[in-house]
Amino acid sequence: MIDGVRRFFGQDDEERKKWYTRDLKARVVYNSNFDLYSALSANWRDTVYCEMGPNLPQPEELPAVCSDIMIEYTQQVLKLGRSLFQLLSEALGLKADHLVDMKCADGIAMLLHYYPECPQPELTLGTSKHADSDFLTVLLTDQVQGLQVLYQNQWVDVPFVPGALVVNIGDLLQLVSNDRFVSAEHRVLVNSSSPRVSVACFFRHGTIRSTELYRPIEELVSEDNPPRYRATTSEEYITHFNSKGLDGTSALSHFRV
Ligand SMILES: O=C(O)CCC(=O)C(=O)O
C-alpha cells in the first residue's frame, strides 16, 4: 500500500494534475491543504482523498498506479474495522454488534498523504493539531518518524513499529459514546532529510448516507449522565470540520450541549 502511495506521488506533475480538484465532493480529491482558504497556516502536505465505502469505486475511477491496492487494502481494513467496532461495543457494555449495526463500520474514506522533505521543518507542520473527523481511524505509515499524540498536555512521538497500524478514536465515536471514549489529538512533524508517506482510513459516512443522525447512545445516558452532545449528521459534522480547517481547535465542542 505504501508503495502504491509512492507510485502516485512519484508520477509527473501532468499525470497527478488530472486528479487535482478543490471540490471536496469529487470521487477522488487530490490537493494540498483541503483547508487552504480557511486555516490560519498551510501544512506541508499533499493528499489524495477518496470515499471507498459503503460503495467501492470501480478501479477505473481511481489512479491506475494504485487502484488495485487501494481496493484490496480497503477490503482488509473493513474486516479489521468490524472486529475493532465489536471490541469497542463490548468495552462500552453493549452487544458486540451495536456499533456495526449503527453503520459505523461500512463508511470508509482513504487518505493518501505525502509529506515532502522540508528545508525549514521548524517553521511548519505536516499536519497541525487535530482529532479525526470520524468514528475510528486505521493509520499505516512508512518508517519516517513524524506522528505525535497529545498525552497529558505533552506531545509524545508515536514510534514506527514495522507491521503495526495506529488506531485513533475520532470525534464521532466520542460523541456517540457520550465521552466514554475520547478522540486522540495528534499532529505530524516534517523533516529536512526524507519525505514521509502515510495512509489514513477514516471510518465515517461522507457523502453517502450522510443524513443519518448520530447522538449519544441511549444505553450510555441516564438522568445522572445526560447526553453531552446534540444530534448531528455526518454531513453537518464534516462540513463544520472542513470549514473550520485544522486550526488547532476542537470540532466536537461545537456540538456540545
Ligand atoms: O500522516 C499521519 O501519520 C497522520 C495523518 C492524520 O492525522 C490524518 O489523516 O488525519
Ligand SMILES: [Fe+2]
Ligand atoms: Fe488525523
